[in-house]
Amino acid sequence: KQEVTQIPAALSVPEGENLVLNCSFTDSAIYNLQWFRQDPGKGLTSLLLIQSSQREQTSGRLNASLDKSSGRSTLYIAASQPGDSATYLCAVTYGGSQGNLIFGKGTKLSVKP
């Protein structure tokens, strides 16, 4: 069964800290992997998309890495801010561009001023 697991489920850090969110997937034959942000009561906001042939993607203070062979991805957030507080979701696609998304349950991040 293809599953996506995110650890930790929740994380609380003081402002300014660097942090890492983890995502693992059981079937390494992914097509791509995505990280999303979700604010309470809101829809998803796409953060980073990594194709299976790529090792990492960067956007501002965010860096996502992908180790397909080990079935892992990490989202690194540098110099965290209270505005980063949200739930972060990892999702993988199998079966090519026409495949379906499988989401993790997310990590709820709280950055305290």
Place this chain on the structure above:
Amino acid sequence: GAVVSQHPSWVICKSGTSVKIECRSLDFQATTMFWYRQFPKQSLMLMATSNEGSKATYEQGVEKDKFLINHASLTLSTLTVTSAHPEDSSFYICSATNSNEQFFGPGTRLTVL
């Protein structure tokens, strides 16, 4: 966990026809449902936010007259793609929230010939 279903899981239609996609929360009442779509090699993008009993809120660039959303009950939201064209071919996924957590449907693959 709560379950969200989508029907159909895939559909192929001719250009110019209308297609309705259903999103159901099976074991909880969803005050808000979200509709997303994902084009090949692109990230999932939010199309609209649907609140029960009120008009949906569409994201910029999404035509509300083309993508009709109805959220008539707390367990059902429908997305109708009117006069579908090949460029509407995409993966449509819904999610439902009970205000504490968001649950995703398995998605609907739409192919317009």
